[in-house]
Amino acid sequence: MGDSTGGAGTADRTDPRVRRARIAMAAVFAVHGAVTGTFATRVPWIQEHVDISTGRLGLALVFPAIGASLAMPLAGRVVHRFGSRTALRGLLALWCASLALPALSPGMLALCAALAVYGATSGMADVAMNALGVETEDRLGRSIMSGLHGMWSAGALAGSAAGTVAAHAGTDARLHLGVAAGLLVVLGSVACRWVLDVRTGVAEHPPPRFALPPRSAVVIGAVGFCAVFAEGASLDWSAVYLRDVIGSDPGVAAACTTAFACTMTVARLAGDAAVRRFGPVRTVRAGGVLATAGGVLVVLADDPLPAVAGFGLLGLGIAVVVPLAFAAAGRSGKDPSQAIAGVATITYTSALIAPAAIGQIANATSLVVSFALVTVLTAGLVAGAGVLRAPARDTALSRGAPAARR
Numbered sequence: 406m407g408d409s410t411g412g413a414g415t416a417d418r419t420d421p422r423v424r425r426a427r428i429a430m431a432a433v434f435a436v437h438g439a440v441t442g443t444f445a446t447r448v449p450w451i452q453e454h455v456d457i458s459t460g461r462l463g464l465a466l467v468f469p470a471i472g473a474s475l476a477m478p479l480a481g482r483v484v485h486r487f488g489s490r491t492a493l494r495g496l497l498a499l500w501c502a503s504l505a506l507p508a509l510s511p512g513m514l515a516l517c518a519a520l521a522v523y524g525a526t527s528g529m530a531d532v533a534m535n536a537l538g539v540e541t542e543d544r545l546g547r548s549i550m551s552g553l554h555g556m557w558s559a560g561a562l563a564g565s566a567a568g569t570v571a572a573h574a575g576t577d578a579r580l581h582l583g584v585a586a587g588l589l590v591v592l593g594s595v596a597c598r599w600v601l602d603v604r605t606g607v608a609e610h611p612p613p614r615f616a617l618p619p620r621s622a623v624v625i626g627a628v629g630f631c632a633v634f635a636e637g638a639s640l641d642w643s644a645v646y647l648r649d650v651i652g653s654d655p656g657v658a659a660a661c662t663t664a665f666a667c668t669m670t671v672a673r674l675a676g677d678a679a680v681r682r683f684g685p686v687r688t689v690r691a692g693g694v695l696a697t698a699g700g701v702l703v704v705l706a707d708d709p710l711p712a713v714a715g716f717g718l719l720g721l722g723i724a725v726v727v728p729l730a731f732a733a734a735g736r737s738g739k740d741p742s743q744a745i746a747g748v749a750t751i752t753y754t755s756a757l758i759a760p761a762a763i764g765q766i767a768n769a770t771s772l773v774v775s776f777a778l779v780t781v782l783t784a785g786l787v788a789g790a791g792v793l794r795a796p797a798r799d800t801a802l803s804r805g806a807p808a809a810r811r
Contacts, residue, residue, distance in 0.1 A: 454508065455512060476524075489536070548677040623751070630752060680729065
């Protein structure tokens with residue numbers, strides 16, 4: 406692949422443009438996360454505005470994942486056609502702008518269409534920014550993907566906090582989401598000015614318009630599936646678990662969910678140091694052990710304190726898995742965007758089915774059995790971590806040495 410950033414190896418690592426690109430990518434991830442956090446806080450307003458039941462809202466909220474799953478395989482072609490910087494700028498702007506659409510929907514059908522667009526633009530921007538994040542990591546010669554995903558989580562928390570303030574103030578969501586969308590479009594466009602501009606050489610064949618994931622991405626995606634399933638289950642059901650199984654009061658139950666999200670954010674921001682010291686495989690295996698111990702603690706707990714501690718360990722253990730899965734996918738074949746799109750599709754699917762699966766299992770048995778399944782999946786991280794091993798040409802990343810360019 407060719408680009409406009411200049412030399413390779415040590416030259417890339419010391420090039421101030423590459424260091425600026427890392428900061429710009431952190432800002433891009435934060436903007437992407439802020440859209441998600443902002444939207445989540447106004448879902449109750451949107452439900453009331455459209456006047457739909459909880460069941461119909463649940464159906465509508467499937468459409469972002471449907472849109473993302475259908476659109477992500479197209480991302481490789483878009484990046485090839487326009488180059489990474491232009492593609493990311495356009496896709497991120499579309500994603501931010503789509504934040505305003507759900508609140509403007511007059512009915513159920515329009516809401517489903519708006520959420521499908523919202524998910525499609527989210528997924529394509531996600532693929533483009535993760536592919537460029539892997540490229541930036543290669544140029545720097547050290548792990549940064551965990552930290553970038555930590556910035557996504559920080560952006561989501563910031564967007565959620567601002568949205569909570571707007572909701573408590575009674576601000577019309579059409580105004581709030583419209584202003585937020587405009588502001589985030591500007592912030593995202595400014596950040597994209599300093600990202601790497603990677604362009605595929607003219608001799609290379611363009612990827613298919615709609616590319617199915619390669620086999621390597623499916624294997625890597627299976628590891629990501631386990632982590633995202635545990636994440637989705639914990640975020641959506643931890644408060645319910647503490648209330649219904651442990652008997653905690655609502656304040657403690659809600660605090661558990663917040664603590665889980667904060668634990669994941671902190672672990673991702675600090676995760677690159679562990680990857681540089683121990684490598685991705687040992688880091689994920691250690692995380693799998695921590696997450697499994699947390700799951701066991703949750704299942705056996707009969708008091709709020711060990712249950713909250715268990716969810717905290719779950720968040721700590723799974724935090725770095727998805728960033729490392731994207732990094733491994735980006736180095737697994739000739740077309741990083743296609744491989745990352747495959748992994749992203751699998752993880753989006755996991756995020757879609759996890760909350761419903763936990764609910765269905767709990768309805769048939771109990772929430773304790775549901776989280777026993779989560780614990781089994783986190784144990785799978787220990788067994789499957791080997792697929793995240795960096796290729797020989799990229800093992801320098803775990804030592805902080807200069808990495809060869811693709």
